[in-house]
Structure formats: C-alpha cells, structure tokens
Amino acid sequence: MLGLIKWVLYITCEFVKYKGLGEYFMKDFILLKDVKKIYKVGDVEINALNGVSFSINKGDFVIIAGPSGAGKSTVLNILGGIDKVTSGSFFAEGKEISRYGRVELTTYRRRDIGFVFQFYNLVPNLNSLENVELATEICKDHLDPEATLKQVGLGDRLYNFPSQLSGGEQQRVAIARALAKNPKLLLCDEPTGALDYNTGKTILKLIQDTCRNLGMTVIVITHNLAIAPMGDKLIKMKNGLVESVIINENPTPVERIEW
Amino acid sequence: MKKTLLKDTFKEIKNTLSRFLGILLIVALGTAFFVGIKTTCPDMKLTGDKYYKNQNFMDFRLASTTGFTSADVASIRNIKGIKGVMPSYYLDAFTSFGTRQKAIRVISLPENSSNNNKDYINRPELIKGRLPQKSGECVIETSSIINLTLGSKIKLTLGDDSTLSDKLIKDEFTVVGIVRSPLYISKDRGTTSIGSGQVAAFMEIPESDFNLKYYNNISLTVNIDTSIKAYSKRYDNITSPIMSSLQAFADKKAIDLNKQINVKNQIGNIPSVKWYVFDRTTNSGYVEYGNAADRMDAIAQVFPVLFILVAILICFTSMSRMVEEQRQYMGTLKALGYNSLSIASKFITYAAFASILGGMLGLSIGFTVFPSILNKAYSILYTLPKLELIFDVPFAIISLVVGLLVTTLSALLVCIEELNSNAAYLMRPRSPKPGKVILLEKIKFIWKRLKFTPKVTMRNLFRYKIRFFMTMIGIGGCTALLLVGFGLNDAIRTIGDKQFGEIYTYQMSVNLKDNISLDEKNEIENALKSQSEYSSMENFLSKSLDIGFKNTEKSCNLMVPENIMDLVNYINLRDRITNKSVPLKDDGVILLKRLLKLLV
Numbered sequence: 118m119l120g121l122i123k124w125v126l127y128i129t130c131e132f133v134k135y136k137g138l139g140e141y142f143m144k145d146f147i148l149l150k151d152v153k154k155i156y157k158v159g160d161v162e163i164n165a166l167n168g169v170s171f172s173i174n175k176g177d178f179v180i181i182a183g184p185s186g187a188g189k190s191t192v193l194n195i196l197g198g199i200d201k202v203t204s205g206s207f208f209a210e211g212k213e214i215s216r217y218g219r220v221e222l223t224t225y226r227r228r229d230i231g232f233v234f235q236f237y238n239l240v241p242n243l244n245s246l247e248n249v250e251l252a253t254e255i256c257k258d259h260l261d262p263e264a265t266l267k268q269v270g271l272g273d274r275l276y277n278f279p280s281q282l283s284g285g286e287q288q289r290v291a292i293a294r295a296l297a298k299n300p301k302l303l304l305c306d307e308p309t310g311a312l313d314y315n316t317g318k319t320i321l322k323l324i325q326d327t328c329r330n331l332g333m334t335v336i337v338i339t340h341n342l343a344i345a346p347m348g349d350k351l352i353k354m355k356n357g358l359v360e361s362v363i364i365n366e367n368p369t370p371v372e373r374i375e376w
Numbered sequence: 377m378k379k380t381l382l383k384d385t386f387k388e389i390k391n392t393l394s395r396f397l398g399i400l401l402i403v404a405l406g407t408a409f410f411v412g413i414k415t416t417c418p419d420m421k422l423t424g425d426k427y428y429k430n431q432n433f434m435d436f437r438l439a440s441t442t443g444f445t446s447a448d449v450a451s452i453r454n455i456k457g458i459k460g461v462m463p464s465y466y467l468d469a470f471t472s473f474g475t476r477q478k479a480i481r482v483i484s485l486p487e488n489s490s491n492n493n494k495d496y497i498n499r500p501e502l503i504k505g506r507l508p509q510k511s512g513e514c515v516i517e518t519s520s521i522i523n524l525t526l527g528s529k530i531k532l533t534l535g536d537d538s539t540l541s542d543k544l545i546k547d548e549f550t551v552v553g554i555v556r557s558p559l560y561i562s563k564d565r566g567t568t569s570i571g572s573g574q575v576a577a578f579m580e581i582p583e584s585d586f587n588l589k590y591y592n593n594i595s596l597t598v599n600i601d602t603s604i605k606a607y608s609k610r611y612d613n614i615t616s617p618i619m620s621s622l623q624a625f626a627d628k629k630a631i632d633l634n635k636q637i638n639v640k641n642q643i644g645n646i647p648s649v650k651w652y653v654f655d656r657t658t659n660s661g662y663v664e665y666g667n668a669a670d671r672m673d674a675i676a677q678v679f680p681v682l683f684i685l686v687a688i689l690i691c692f693t694s695m696s697r698m699v700e701e702q703r704q705y706m707g708t709l710k711a712l713g714y715n716s717l718s719i720a721s722k723f724i725t726y727a728a729f730a731s732i733l734g735g736m737l738g739l740s741i742g743f744t745v746f747p748s749i750l751n752k753a754y755s756i757l758y759t760l761p762k763l764e765l766i767f768d769v770p771f772a773i774i775s776l777v778v779g780l781l782v783t784t785l786s787a788l789l790v791c792i793e794e795l796n797s798n799a800a801y802l803m804r805p806r807s808p809k810p811g812k813v814i815l816l817e818k819i820k821f822i823w824k825r826l827k828f829t830p831k832v833t834m835r836n837l838f839r840y841k842i843r844f845f846m847t848m849i850g851i852g853g854c855t856a857l858l859l860v861g862f863g864l865n866d867a868i869r870t871i872g873d874k875q876f877g878e879i880y881t882y883q884m885s886v887n888l889k890d891n892i893s894l895d896e897k898n899e900i901e902n903a904l905k906s907q908s909e910y911s912s913m914e915n916f917l918s919k920s921l922d923i924g925f926k927n928t929e930k931s932c933n934l935m936v937p938e939n940i941m942d943l944v945n946y947i948n949l950r951d952r953i954t955n956k957s958v959p960l961k962d963d964g965v966i967l968l969k970r971l972l973k974l975l976v
Contacts, residue, residue, distance in 0.1 A: 159810040190800075199711050199799035220715070226799075227713025238708040238803065242387035243380065251380045252712045298712075 145208070146175040146334055147196065147302070152205035152215075154191050154357075165191040167357040168205065173350065178328060178368065179336045180345050183354035189338045190306055192354070196336065197304045198226045209302070227255055231295030231333075233324075235307040237287045239279040245290045246275045252294045265297040266290070269323055285316035289323065296327060303328060305337045314376075321347065322371040343376030377721050381714075385722045389729065395694050399727065400734035403779045406687045407738025410680035411775050412746020415766055417673035419747045420754070423764045424561075424665055425606040431499045432460070433558035433662075434595035435615055436622060439652040443590025448629070452594060455625055457618040459599045460494040462486060463591035465583065467543055468568040468575060469532040478576035479568045482532065482544070483559075484583040485515075497595040498559050500580055501761070505553030508582050512546050515553035516579040517560065518759070524551050530579065534570075545585045555580070556759045561661035563757060567931040572887075573920025596622075606656075607666045619655055619927075626651035658929045665758050672750065684782060686853065691783045693846060695727060696790040700806075706794050707802030716795040720788060727787035728780060735779040739772050814838050882946040887918075914942050925975040932971055 154166040166188045173179050181189050194200035195207055198214060207215040214225060239248050246262055253259035266275055269289040279287055288308060295303055305324060309317030321337075325347060328335045337348070345351045346369040353360040377385075389396045427433075438444070438452070449463045465484040470477045486496055489507055500507075500515055505526045508514055516524055524530070531548045534540045540547045557578065565575035598618050604610045633649040656662045699706075702722075709719050744765060751763040794802060816834055817823045823831070837844050886904070888897065904910060915938040923932045937943040940960045949958045952969055960966055967975075 158807055194798075194800035197711065199707075199803075200801070201798065223710075223713055223715045226711060230711075230713070232711045234708075234803070238704060238711075240384055240705060240708070242384045242391065247380050247383060251378075251384070251709075254378045254380055255713055255718075294712075 145172040147173040148208040150206045153203050155203045176332050177349045179350045180348035181338045181352045182342050187354040188357040193304050197230045198222045229301045231298050231300035231303040233291050233295050233305040233308045235310040237291040241279050244276045244278050249294045249297050253297050256298045260297045260299050262297050265293045269293045303333050303335045347371050385725045399730035402687045402690045403731045403734030404738035406683035407735050407775050408742040409683050411742030413676040416747040416750045417669045420669040421607045428606050431558040432497050434497050435598045436596040437654045438594040441650045457598050460597040462495050462497040462595045464593045465586040465588050468570050471530050479571040481575045481578040483580045484586050485580045500555035500557045503554045513552045514549035514579045514581045515555045516551050517577050518554050545587050561758050562664045564660045567920035622653045626653050691786045695787045699791045703802050707799040710799035723787040723791050724784045727783040731779040731783035735776040809839050811835050928975050930974050
C-alpha cells in the first residue's frame with residue numbers, strides 16, 4: 118500500500134515537471150539556471166555565457182550592467198526567445214522556455230515579449246503607426262496602437278516615416294511598438310545607447326513610468342552603471358558570469374539621477 | 377499575409393523599382409520568347425490549314441504521260457474516300473514585259489466556280505477584281521515580277537515554232553482580277569520546258585478557252601473531317617490509305633491503257649502510258665511552309681531554356697542581394713513574433729508580383745508581336761493571308777507557372793538560410809566569411825612572388841564560391857552567345873567562299889538561246905576569246921526538268937558538260953565530308969546531296 122502511494126506521488130511529480138506545471142511550485146517569474154552559451158565562428162568557439170543563474174520577480178524593473186563582451190545582450194536574447202541556450206535551463210512563469218522548439222518560441226515571442234533595440238530596428242517603409250501595427254496585428258490582447266503612440270508622446274507623429282523622425286522619436290516608436298503588444302516581459306537592449314543625455318533620460322523615464330503603471334516586468338541592459346539606482350534589481354555581469362545581484366529596496370526615479 | 381506586411385512589401389517594390397523591373401523584364405522577355413517562338417509554329421500551320429480549307433486545296437493530284445479523258449475522270453470518282461475531282465488544263469507560254477520575256481503557267485478554271493461546288497479545287501483567292509466570266513478574261517497572281525493592273529492585256533506566245541491557237545482559243549487576255557493560289561504559296565513556281573526553265577508567274581483562264589484534247593491534270597480532294605489540320609499526323613493517317621488505293625488504281629489503269637494501245641498499234645514506238653499520283657508533299661510551297669513552321673518549333677526547343685537560365689540567374693542575384701540587405705528587418709520581424717513563412721512571404725510576394733506582371737507582359741508580346749514579326753519575315757517567302765493568332769490557354773498558364781516557380785523558388789532559396797537563423801544572429805551584422813588557406817599557398821615559390829592584391833583576389837575566389845560560380849556562369853553564357861554569333865557569321869560566310877571559290881571555280885557564264893545557229897555561237901565564242909581576261913571556256917547543256925523518285929517529284933537543273941574531263945576545271949564536285957573529288961563518268965549521273973535529300 119505504501120509502495121503504491123509512493124509510486125503515485127512519483128508519477129504525479131514527474132507529470133508536473135513534464136507538463137511545465139512548475140509555475141505552481143515556483144515563485145520566480147524568470148529563472149535562469151547555469152545557462153551557458155557558446156558561439157561557433159568557423160572552427161573557433163567563443164564562450165559568451167559561462168553558467169549564468171539569476172531570478173527575477175514579476176513586476177521588477179531590472180538593470181543588467183557590465184562592460185562590453187560581458188554577455189548582457191546574449192542573456193537578453195535568450196530571455197527574449199531570439200537565441201537558444203547551449204546548456205542550462207531558462208524558465209519563464211514556470212515554463213521551461215529553453216526546451217521550446219521553433220513554433221513554440223515564435224508564439225512565446227509573439228505573446229510574452231516586447232523588445233526595444235539599441236538601434237530601434239524600425240521598418241523604414243512604414244510610418245510610426247504602421248510600425249506599431251506591424252507588431253500588434255499578430256497579437257491577441259494588444260493595446261490600441263494609436264493610443265500607445267499618444268502615450269509615448271508621438272500623437273502628432275503618427276504618419277511620419279522613421280527617416281522623418283529624430284533618434285529619440287524613433288526610439289519612442291520602438292517603445293510604443295514593444296508596449297502595444299502588451300507583453301509580460303519588456304526587454305530593452307541599451308535603449309539610450311544611441312541617444313544624447315537628455316533624450317536618453319526621457320526615454321528611460323518613459324520606460325520606467327509606463328512599466329510602473331502597467332505592472333510590466335522590465336529588463337534594461339546598460340553599460341552605464343550610473344542608472345543602476347533606478348532599478349529594483351541590479352545584475353552585474355562580467356566575462357559571461359553574474360558578478361553580483363543587488364536588490365534595491367528604494368529605486369530612485371530617473372529624473373533625480375545624474376551621470 | 378497581414379495587412380501591414382503587405383503594405384511594406386508594396387512600399388519595397390516602389391522603393392526598389394529598378395530591381396523589381398529587372399526581374400519583371402527578364403521574366404517578360406523569357407516568357408515572350410518562349411511563348412512567341414513556341415506558338416509561331418502552330419500559328420503558321422493553322423494559317424496554312426485555314427487557307428487550304430478556304431481555297432479547297434487538293435489532297436492529291438494525278439498526272440499522266442498521255443493526259444486524261446472524261447471517262448478517266450469519271451472512273452476516279454468511284455474510288456472510296458474521294459470527295460471532289462477537278463480535271464484541268466495547263467500550259468506554259470511566253471509573255472513579254474517591256475524587253476523581257478517571261479514564262480507564264482496558264483491554268484484552267486472550271487466553268488462552275490461557285491463556292492458549293494465540291495469539284496472546284498485549288499480555288500484562287502481574289503485580292504482585287506473578279507474571276508473571269510467570259511472568254512478572253514484572266515486572273516493573274518500578285519507578283520513583283522509581273523506588275524499588272526486590272527484591265528491591262530496579256531499577250532501569250534509559244535516560242536518560235538508551234539502556234540498557240542492549237543492549244544488556246546485566244547492569245548490575248550484581259551486581266552480582270554488579281555489572285556493568289558494555294559498551289560503557289562512559296563516563291564517557287566516550278567520549272568518549264570520553255571525559256572530559262574523557270575516559271576515566273578501563273579494566270580488562270582476559263583476552261584473553255586483551252587483547245588486541248590486531253591486534260592493534263594486531275595486534282596482531288598478527300599472526305600476529311602474539318603477538325604483535322606493540315607501537316608498533322610491525323611491528316612497523314614487519313615490520306616495515306618487513299619494514296620495507296622489511288623496508286624493501285626493508277627497502276628491498273630496504265631496497264632489497261634497500254635494493252636489498248638498495243639492492240640491498236642501492232643508496230644510502232646508509242647511511249648507506254650504511265651499515271652502518277654502525287655500528294656500534297658509534292659507541292660513545294662506546302663512542304664516548305666510546313667518545314668519553316670517546324671524549324672521554328674525546333675528553335676523553340678532550345679532557345680527558351682537559355683532565357684529561363686538567365687531569368688533564374690538574375691532573379692537569384694537580385695533576390696539574394698535583397699535578402700542580404702534585409703537581414704536586420706528579418707531579425708526584427710522574428711523578434712516581434714512573426715513566423716518564418718510570414719517573413720519569407722515578403723520576398724515571395726515580391727518575386728511573384730514581378731513574375732506575374734512580367735509573365736503577362738511577356739504573354740501579350742509573345743502571343744502577338746513575336747509570331748507576327750516572324751511571319752512578316754516569312755512573308756517574303758510565302759504568299760499567305762494574315763497570320764492566325766492562337767491564344768493557347770494551357771500553354772499560357774504553363775509559362776506563367778514556370779515563371780512564377782522560377783522566381784519564387786529562387787526567392788525562397790536565398791532566404792532559407794536567414795529564416796533558419798536566430799533573430800539575434802540576424803540582427804548582428806553578418807560576420808565575415810572565414811578566409812581559408814588555398815591550394816596555391818602551398819606552392820610556396822608562386823605564392824611568395826604574388827603581390828597583395830592577387831593574393832586577396834585568389835583567396836576571395838574560393839571564399840565566395842556562389843559569387844564565383846555566378847560570375848563564371850554569367851561570363852560563360854555571354855561568351856557562348858558571342859561565339860554562336862561569330863560561329864553563325866563564319867559559317868554563313870564560308871558557304872559563299874566554298875561554293876564560289878572551291879566548287880564553282882569558273883568566273884562567268886553566258887546563256888545562249890535554245891535554237892542558236894553554229895555561226896552565231898562561234899561569233900559569240902570569238903568575241904569572248906578576244907577579251908584580255910579570257911583564259912578558257914567549256915560548253916554545257918543546261919536544262920530544267922522534274923525528277924522523280926517513288927512518289928516524290930522535284931524540280932531540278934540538269935547540266936551536261938561537252939567534255940567530261942574538263943568539268944573539274946569549272947565545277948569541282950566533291951564529297952561533302954571527305955572533300956574527295958567525285959568524277960563524272962560517261963555512264964552515270966551525279967546527284968547533289970541537297971536534291972537527294974529532297975527526293976528520299
């Protein structure tokens with residue numbers, strides 16, 4: 118009898134693991150466990166990540182900082198489902214994304230992820246509104262593109278093409294595009310990297326405020342440690358490893374940070 | 377495809393119009409050539425067929441060494457499968473235009489020239505005027521040689537001795553109509569025993585104006601379904617058994633007639649009677665036109681393949697350049713959650729649009745302009761009505777689909793690698809292809825001596841293999857085309873050099889009239905010999921005649937040298953391949969390869 122109970126328990130546990138029902142047992146929104154990434158260029162192997170582990174809570178504003186080549190972007194790409202781990206595992210809401218195949222990853226990117234790139238990556242043939250619509254057309258629970266653009270302060274720039282916008286405006290279109298998807302996770306790869314000081318600050322404030330209001334989990338990559346105080350959590354990276362994780366109980370609003 | 381993606385695709389077309397047009401035009405060109413050359417053959421054959429049907433062109437023709445009586449004509453009607461029978465007269469006569477005399481074939485027209493008379497065969501097609509209604513009227517062909525207008529008169533003579541009145545009731549005819557005839561669609565009017573040997577033109581007069589005892593010719597049509605086209609296999613299948621029964625009938629008839637003659641004339645050298653049966657393949661116009669159409673079809677087998685290859689190459693290059701430019705775009709779409717198929721659909725739509733528009737442009741050019749141009753070129757050689765244009769729907773669809781497949785598949789092929797890559801990889805600038813140590817580097821003494829630029833060039837050749845092969849194929853193709861051009865040029869030029877430098881080694885020929893006196897001839901010879909450029913001369917007898925083998929009959933030119941040993945000094949006959957001289961002997965005749973080919 119005892120044997121049978123043991124056996125049933127064992128089966129249940131395996132089933133839960135298999136089905137990815139772990140979220141009921143896991144409090145972390147994002148969890149990386151010993152993630153390694155090796156790029157192959159010709160015959161040469163480059164170790165981008167040498168075993169990265171960290172976790173992120175739902176609604177956190179996370180800063181990942183570190184020098185060039187530390188593996189920040191690689192981590193972000195893995196989180197965003199646009200790159201795959203070589204080994205280790207990555208969970209989002211308890212589901213093991215690192216096991217996903219191509220089709221599942223596409224769905225994951227479509228539903229759960231919003232991306233903001235350093236160089237905006239807007240489609241030059243489409244105006245601001247169309248660029249946002251490009252993203253929302255394939256999402257179910259998306260926000261209204263026009264309203265989102267107004268929200269980022271581009272109400273009068275709806276029909277302008279990227280070439281007719283300044284860098285800051287382009288980045289705002291990119292943010293609107295990411296936000297309008299209503300993603301669970303907003304990933305920003307050096308969003309201010311190509312912008313001047315003041316514009317960069319405005320952009321960061323925009324990101325911080327919107328996410329506070331929408332309760333969105335945000336990860337921002339930067340090499341600028343000065344903005345670290347604005348996050349709930351600071352993950353410092355170096356040489357493909359997590360150097361330190363600092364939890365900040367009282368994040369500072371961007372406008373009070375100077376660098 | 378989502379609305380915005382489609383919008384982007386159209387903007388892409390607008391922004392890269394020259395690239396788009398490049399693909400469009402090469403597809404248009406390829407389709408136009410393919411369809412154009414391919415439909416020219418059926419277009420031509422259909423035009424011919426329609427013309428033959430309208431003019432009730434004969435299926436068979438009978439000729440005899442002695443001519444035909446009305447009884448002969450009646451007996452032919454009983455042969456199974458025969459529909460219409462038209463006995464007719466013809467004779468060749470001279471007429472003069474200005475100072476020149478021309479041989480004209482005069483053909484009889486039956487009394488009943490109404491359209492529902494099934495015995496009215498080889499109907500001339502009226503271009504101007506009307507058909508003859510009374511004695512002394514004629515219709516004549518449109519010809520550059522004979523530029524006659526309605527109302528002008530033609531006077532006929534029969535050389536020197538014989539009188540025309542034995543054969544024709546009148547010797548002067550008024551032109552009342554200009555015609556063309558299904559009997560003569562090519563420029564070849566056949567040969568004659570009078571004059572230069574070449575018939576220059578034909579004219580048709582009422583049957584009653586002939587004063588001949590026997591018919592020279594019987595034209596026949598057979599019962600055949602109108603859906604069966606001239607030059608088709610089905611046509612041959614229907615006519616060949618009738619040919620056999622006609623042949624059998626003709627042989628039997630000749631034996632009977634010979635018996636009768638032998639009974640009547642116990643002694644005497646009366647030539648034996650022979651009947652000949654000819655089908656359409658002995659009409660040179662009919663055959664040449666069909667061959668011309670078939671030649672177009674043969675070209676159509678090879679030529680378009682070249683264009684498809686070029687189209688693939690251009691499409692491949694343009695699309696791969698485009699995909700290369702759009703790497704980041706593809707990465708962004710991927711990151712936004714678009715699947716591979718949606719991303720590829722931009723390139724596929726782009727290519728598909730170019731090829732559909734190009735294909736339709738090509739079809740409209742191919743089905744109309746091309747056959748017309750080719751037919752115009754052929755119309756120098758053939759007198760036929762305006763070309764019938766066929767719009768072959770399945771064929772059009774096939775060409776469109778082939779164009780579509782070629783372009784979209786190459787579009788898909790060039791972006792497949794990108795589609796399989798991670799979005800992160802696509803958004804990074806492409807890492808340069810690794811350079812490799814090439815074989816030449818191992819040969820130290822050469823490599824050492826090379827400068828920097830050749831070294832880089834050598835390495836790059838092997839580094840970018842696709843680019844290398846594309847360049848190679850491109851250059852190879854162009855070289856091949858150039859070479860074909862030069863080759864054709866050379867081949868055509870050497871024909872002249874060989875024919876008139878190596879085979880015909882004489883410089884000049886003088887034609888003498890048929891019944892020239894010896895004095896006159898000597899006078900001419902002396903005049904020639906007194907020229908300072910004169911070196912030698914040789915007398916030839918030259919005669920135009922018809923030559924037959926089995927059921928083929930061809931016109932040819934017979935040349936007989938006075939002294940066969942001297943022939944080689946003027947005409948050096950030789951084997952076409954081995955170039956070995958072929959000597960003419962007293963007991964034989966030499967047939968030229970071309971004639972042999974036509975006969976056998």
